């Protein structure tokens with residue numbers, strides 16, 4: 001029996017469209033054991049109502065991608081999924097599924113593939129690397145895909161940053177959120193984002209946070225997605241009013257993440273709970289920290 005723990009992730013982080021993300025301490029768990037025949041998938045939480053339990057299941061599909069690559073044939077498989085990452089909310093639930101399947105498939109086959117190979121496979125399955133890279137590697141990650149080779153840096157996030165995730169009760173499919181984006185952008189919008197991506201990376205890596213509000217600025221995706229997310233502007237403003245260092249749409253949305261200094265986190269949390277309970281009851285606040293480890297195969301006692 002093998003068990004993996006994979007963190008939630010928050011991608012884009014404002015300007016870093018498809019290239020930046022951070023792992024967060026909210027986890028999905030998958031257990032696998034080889035059985036005599038067939039495929040049995042049990043899901044222990046309410047996502048079991050929506051997630052496929054047959055060969056189309058994303059965790060199984062990702063596991064099978066490893067088996068096909070390395071020529072391993074299990075007799076049968078029993079998977080148990082415990083999903084804590086909210087589904088279709090911009091917190092990397094599908095990336096967690098992909099990464100858990102790849103890691104467990106590799107472990108069952110005797111670990112023939114390196115982590116970098118698994119990362120390239122994860123990016124190939126997901127289509128972009130901003131969620132799967134931190135899910136696998138942990139920390140704050142920057143990645144680019146250079147002709148199929150994933151070039152990335154993963155840096156631990158310092159303990160003084162917290163990530164407040166505002167999660168609504170409605171879904172937003174990434175496909176839909178990508179369909180509203182323009183096919184081309186102006187030189188000036190591109191320049192706006194490139195400078196800010198660099199500034200955000202430098203701010204997080206150096207621990208100098210005074211520029212984060214400017215650095216999370218974006219002209220490539222958030223303003224187009226705003227119409228799919230009622231109250232987005234009001235929530236950004238409320239987070240800034242309550243002391244956030246920077247606020248951005250997490251991945252394709254609809255979750256909004258506020259970067260908050262740990263010293264201000266308790267006040268921020270209390271005041272945002274009041275805002276939500278008065279004006280936006282369909283949003284919930286989750287005060288999260290960075291996960292600097294990434295996906296882990298757990299030992300049998302964990």
Ligand code: HSE
Pocket residue numbers: 011012017018019128130131174177178221251252
């Ligand atoms: N970078 C992606 C997007 C994240 O914004 O569409 C969603 O997985």
